[in-house]
Amino acid sequence: MKRFILVGPALGTAAIATVFACSHRTIEFERPSDDAPAAPSLSSGDASTADDESALISYCPSLKCTNNTTTCPGSQFPCDVDLMTDVQNCGACGVSCNYGAQFGPSLCSNGHCVLTCQLGRADCNGDVEDGCEVTLGTDENCSTCGDACTDPGKPCVQLNYAAAEYQCGCPADTTPCSSDSTCRDLRSDDKNCSACGHACDPDGPAGAPPIRNGYYGCRSGQCGQAKCNDNYADCDKDPETGCETPTNTVQNCGGCGIACDPGQVCGQEDSGGGAWSCLCPSGKTLCGTKCVDPLSDQENCGGCGVDCRGGQSDNPFAGWHGLGMCLYGSCVVECQHGWVDCNHDPSDNCETNVQSDPNNCGGCGVHCLKDQACIGGRCAVEPCPDSGTTGPQ
Secondary structure, eight states: OOEEEEESSOOSOTTOSOEEEOTTSEEEEEOOOTTSOOOOOSSSSOSOOOSOTTOOOEEEEOOOOOTTEEOOTTOSSTTOEETTTOTTSSSSTTOOOOOOTTSOOOEEETTEEEOOOOTTEEOOSOOTTSOSOEESSSSSSSSSTTOOOOOTTSOEEEEETTTTEEEESOOTTOEEETTTTEEEOTTTOTTSSSSTTOOOOTTOSTTOOOOTTEEEEEETTEEEEEEEOTTEEOOSOOTTTOSOEESBSSSSBSSTTOOOOTTOEEEOTTOTTOOOEEEOOTTOEEETTEEEOTTTOSSSSSSTTOOOSOOSTTOTTOOSSEEEEEETTEEEEEEOTTEEOSSOOGGGOSOEETTTOTTSSSSTTOOOOTTOOEETTEEOEEEOTTOSSOOOO
16 A cells, blocks of 8 residues: 655645544555545655555655745745736746836736736837837827728727727718817817818807807808807797706706606716716716716715725725725725735735735635745645655655
8 A cells, every 4th residue: 555644734635535643743645546536646746656555755844936936035925926927026036017107007927028008009019128109099000000091081080088099080970170180070060160170150140149048150061050058958949038948957957848857966977068967867876977876886885985996095995905896885805816804904905915925825824834835825845855755856
């Protein structure tokens, strides 16, 4: 019968038939019969290559780093740096993927830095040294690298300023105008009526009477048309009264005769000069200019202004290794993989790395032995120097 001996904490014992604990903290495992499923291996290969069925291998605590881990200057614990994913030590100690605020957050993937660029910028040459070297929105690189606008009648235009969305040529019924090639509707644009740069006189033609809460602008590609100022409408259709009705009230919200239900308000959701409408639907609450569900909204959890996301000095959920979530109207912390809130103190978030902390290896309070690293959430072992046979190194 072949046996294996482990010195140190036992690992992977779920499928082992018989376990004997000795006073010197050696644990002996009995190998199952040949027709039984094999027990989990405690090393990277077979535990023994010896032909002698009575050969024994002793495993001792280890500080050898494995699985692409290493110990770098500034490490808190042995082997606590994963060179495949650590943005401060990507591929080697000291190789940082942080290239500055002009770029987006960078990642370390498989030991190589991967740039993410800010909106409107791109890394077209693949060289991290010059970062996100290309500005999008040009005829050479419109929506992405190499997206060239070759038709002079369809230059690169910006569709959405906030999202930095571009395309070659304007949407149907619009025309690129001005130096930034902004798309304009020449049928109704008061500053580009029937042609780019043809602005209408708001006072109208000579002798035109003034319009209450209104002006003369462009309609159907012609200037001199009576139009209402923002948030006003001509509801009685009487030219003598002009644009007599404000359209930002609960009686006329966004248009003539649009009344809000009891408990609703008339507002502009998401602000920014958008259309006025009755806010908010059942189950949502108006916070500022936005309708939110206080049971799940991360910025307004349980009430307006209660922010679970972190980043505020008075927010107890701010932290590097956990994300504040809103659950049924209460802020809770969801820890990143490998990180745990062991001290149950929300002020320091998910403070414990159970992947590399030898005092919390794989879970809170799980201690490795002296001179034993925690790698991947398991206390590291290697064949003892005086082991009966030599296992794989």
